[in-house]
Amino acid sequence: MIRFEEVVKRFGDHVVLRELDFSVQPGEFVTLIGPSGSGKTTILRLLMTLEQVNAGRIFVGGECLSHVDKGGRMVPAGEKHQRRMRRRIGMVFQQFNLFPNMKVLQNVTEAPIRALGLTREEAEQRGRELLEMVGLSEKADAHPSQLSGGQQQRVAIARALAMRPEVLLLDEVTSALDPELVAGVLKVLKEIASTTDITFLCVTHEMQFARDVSDRVLMFDHGQIVEDAPPEKLFTDPDHRRTREFLQAVLDRG
Numbered sequence: 267m268i269r270f271e272e273v274v275k276r277f278g279d280h281v282v283l284r285e286l287d288f289s290v291q292p293g294e295f296v297t298l299i300g301p302s303g304s305g306k307t308t309i310l311r312l313l314m315t316l317e318q319v320n321a322g323r324i325f326v327g328g329e330c331l332s333h334v335d336k337g338g339r340m341v342p343a344g345e346k347h348q349r350r351m352r353r354r355i356g357m358v359f360q361q362f363n364l365f366p367n368m369k370v371l372q373n374v375t376e377a378p379i380r381a382l383g384l385t386r387e388e389a390e391q392r393g394r395e396l397l398e399m400v401g402l403s404e405k406a407d408a409h410p411s412q413l414s415g416g417q418q419q420r421v422a423i424a425r426a427l428a429m430r431p432e433v434l435l436l437d438e439v440t441s442a443l444d445p446e447l448v449a450g451v452l453k454v455l456k457e458i459a460s461t462t463d464i465t466f467l468c469v470t471h472e473m474q475f476a477r478d479v480s481d482r483v484l485m486f487d488h489g490q491i492v493e494d495a496p497p498e499k500l501f502t503d504p505d506h507r508r509t510r511e512f513l514q515a516v517l518d519r520g
């Protein structure tokens with residue numbers, strides 16, 4: 267579960283999030299859409315604690331990212347709390363960022379061995395299961411450079427899942443891919459979303475994907491959510507003028 271409560275984020279004088287409120291229920295797949303530069307990636311970066319809020323609170327699984335309860339009083343959390351919270355959240359980026367010198371399987375097993383304390387055997391067994399889930403069993407011993415972009419992105423997805431996250435953040439995971447490789451990545455994500463209880467928050471410009479996979483779509487503009495609806499409503503009969511203009515602009519761009 268994710269909850270934003272009156273979150274404000276500024277960069278200098280530039281207010282990017284204006285008392286933003288929204289939540290994502292456990293197991294839900296929610297997609298954020300909206301104009302470029304409107305603050306969608308900032309929302310994900312705040313969840314990863316790569317940025318800090320200027321005001322408001324963010325909760326993951328009922329726990330605040332930035333504050334802890336001390337005898338009934340909320341006090342700023344230390345680095346240890348933030349690290350523990352960060353571990354509950356996985357992220358897949360536009361750029362796959364695989365370790366080039368490690369084989370595919372090792373890319374998937376490295377973090378769980380270090381951070382979750384799994385033995386190499388446990389991590390490799392789980393790693394092989396995950397590679398099978400993303401359709402890459404036969405690539406376990408390859409190096410990333412021997413894989414297509416779509417395959418590398420599927421390894422990055424397996425690597426994120428290996429940390430057993432409660433929440434998975436997806437930031438434009440297909441925008442660096444050649445068009446013919448996009449479908450394979452989206453198919454894998456759809457499968458994972460429907461077979462696990464992971465909570466997803468996704469930022470994408472792929473409207474067809476948002477439509478196919480999301481339980482809810484949030485239209486985000488000028489630091490706030492202007493429309494929150496199931497995809498079948500939002501994409502066919504949006505209530506808000508800004509949503510209609512945005513979807514029309516996407517269509518015009520082809």
Ligand SMILES: Nc1ncnc2c1ncn2[C@@H]1O[C@H](COP(=O)(O)OP(=O)(O)OP(=O)(O)O)[C@@H](O)[C@H]1O
Nearest residue numbers: 277278280282300301302303304305306307308309
């Ligand atoms: N570290 C930073 N310092 C200053 N300004 C920043 C920083 N990070 C983001 N911004 C600004 O905040 C605004 C929101 O950026 P963000 O990347 O969240 O938008 P976005 O909706 O994800 O855009 P896109 O769809 O193009 O990826 C932009 O105007 C951006 O220039």
